[in-house]
Amino acid sequence: MTELSWLTLLPPFVAIGLALLTRQVYLALFAGIWLGFFLLNGSGFFPSLAEALDGVLAILANAGDAKVVMFTLVIGAFIVTLERSGAVSGFVHFLERIRWVTNGVRAQWMAWLVGIVIFIESNITVLVAGTVSRPLFDRYRIAREKLAYIIDSTSAPVCMLIPLNAWGAFNLGLLDGLGVDDPLKVLLASIPLNLYAITAVALTAYTIARNYNPGPMAAAEARTSSGDVDGLSTTDSSKENVFGEKSHIKPRALNMFLPVLVLILAMPLFLWITGDGKIFEGSGSTSVLWASLTALATVSVLVLIQRGMTLDELSHTWMEGAGRMLPLAIILVLALALGAVSKALGTGQYVAGLVGDSIPVGLLPVVIFLVSGVIAFSVGSSWGTFSIMLPIAIPVAGALGADPVLFVAAVLSGGIFGDHSSPISDTTIVSSLAAGTEHIEHVRTQLPYALQAGAISALGFVALGYLML
Numbered sequence: 001m002t003e004l005s006w007l008t009l010l011p012p013f014v015a016i017g018l019a020l021l022t023r024q025v026y027l028a029l030f031a032g033i034w035l036g037f038f039l040l041n042g043s044g045f046f047p048s049l050a051e052a053l054d055g056v057l058a059i060l061a062n063a064g065d066a067k068v069v070m071f072t073l074v075i076g077a078f079i080v081t082l083e084r085s086g087a088v089s090g091f092v093h094f095l096e097r098i099r100w101v102t103n104g105v106r107a108q109w110m111a112w113l114v115g116i117v118i119f120i121e122s123n124i125t126v127l128v129a130g131t132v133s134r135p136l137f138d139r140y141r142i143a144r145e146k147l148a149y150i151i152d153s154t155s156a157p158v159c160m161l162i163p164l165n166a167w168g169a170f171n172l173g174l175l176d177g178l179g180v181d182d183p184l185k186v187l188l189a190s191i192p193l194n195l196y197a198i199t200a201v202a203l204t205a206y207t208i209a210r211n212y213n214p215g216p217m218a219a220a221e222a223r224t225s226s227g228d229v230d231g232l233s234t235t236d237s238s239k240e241n242v243f244g245e246k247s248h249i250k251p252r253a254l255n256m257f258l259p260v261l262v263l264i265l266a267m268p269l270f271l272w273i274t275g276d277g278k279i280f281e282g283s284g285s286t287s288v289l290w291a292s293l294t295a296l297a298t299v300s301v302l303v304l305i306q307r308g309m310t311l312d313e314l315s316h317t318w319m320e321g322a323g324r325m326l327p328l329a330i331i332l333v334l335a336l337a338l339g340a341v342s343k344a345l346g347t348g349q350y351v352a353g354l355v356g357d358s359i360p361v362g363l364l365p366v367v368i369f370l371v372s373g374v375i376a377f378s379v380g381s382s383w384g385t386f387s388i389m390l391p392i393a394i395p396v397a398g399a400l401g402a403d404p405v406l407f408v409a410a411v412l413s414g415g416i417f418g419d420h421s422s423p424i425s426d427t428t429i430v431s432s433l434a435a436g437t438e439h440i441e442h443v444r445t446q447l448p449y450a451l452q453a454g455a456i457s458a459l460g461f462v463a464l465g466y467l468m469l
Helices: 006-022 025-041 045-061 063-084 087-097 104-117 122-139 144-153 156-161 166-177 183-193 195-210 216-225 254-274 284-305 311-324 326-345 347-353 361-379 382-400 405-421 426-435 439-468
Strands: none
Touching: 006 025, 006 326, 006 347, 006 361, 025 045, 025 326, 045 063, 045 326, 063 087, 063 122, 063 254, 063 284, 063 311, 063 326, 087 122, 087 254, 104 122, 104 144, 104 195, 122 144, 122 156, 122 254, 122 426, 144 195, 144 216, 144 426, 144 439, 156 166, 156 195, 156 405, 166 183, 166 382, 183 405, 195 405, 195 439, 216 439, 254 284, 284 311, 311 326, 326 347, 326 361, 326 382, 326 426, 347 361, 361 382, 361 405, 361 439, 382 405, 405 426, 405 439, 426 439
16 A cells, blocks of 8 residues: 555554444454554555454564563562552552541542642553552542543643653653754643643643543442442452452551652663653663663562562562563564554654645644644554654644744644543553553543543634734
């Protein structure tokens, strides 16, 4: 396939449609990959199947993607080790002792605050916030779908608003490669104009403060308040074994605070190391992997010192945790493969090319925002969207003689908007797992919020376009 056409849209939309209709995410993603290779090479039905399998395996041949997959398994080991070490119940007991989380509203605020504070990596944010908050949500009968929405809405958006992480390093690398003068200044200047990230975080706070539950979320809250947590009978979250801990292990808040602190500090440290002293030039995939390994080592050493587990028990815990994340790792590989074949087909370029030259200059920011959102929704990757749209938006700004800041903000906002709404986004998937809710239910309950934040952001970009251009 050499010419761009509407056919390039089929693989991502087939994957999304099948995922929503059948709830079989693995098969839906692979169907999209298979169709993509069928269109890409023009080979037969079965030869394209072999090409699709090779395309999936090729993802693991890429060192950066392989590190992300390995990070997924390591963070699974880290989370289960935290649970078994008494960390989560210790942290919950600490909150009870200070009498701060005493009701469902404060449990929601805690999840929101954890999402704000832990800005080192979007998946780490949702995993930590989900692990800490889920027992409290169950105890106070707040829907796990609400937890998934809160942690999803304070992960990628916060990572963009506080870009001292791999997100910042990735986008700085793109801006620098596109010849932008002083890319750090441009990225920082785009933060106040990143309307979707700001609106998503603010709307989440409003939702907590006003108990705002549109559409499917209201049904999820009603179900949970009646005692049905994720379709199961409610258990008493105050029991010690709810966290999967052994009866002899003493709950210790230290086992939560110290490893998470190490996790937070290790990420910028490894960015600095891999960037040879320049934090924004570091390797995001390498840094997040080593940060998670360092955090896992920290909690493991604490458990051994406290004699909570033997080394044999600890190693089995690591494997169990990694095993829990294996389904996610498979979905990540499939999503990356779908993104790769969509990129090869020119899906992003085709969607961007639909934007004609006759669009008024003042409307360009909102068009860039919406196109970025469609691409991110289709491929399930905000980073992939950034890499497609920034090379288009920056030259447009240059051709107009305009400051690229607003165009950068529109791309970044749109990428997060589409990623936040997409059922094949890794952050959306991780949020479902961390909150312990069914993935499609998380997508259904979150979508009304995302669309509202997207509409507010679109209106904002219209106003900024006419004010600044």
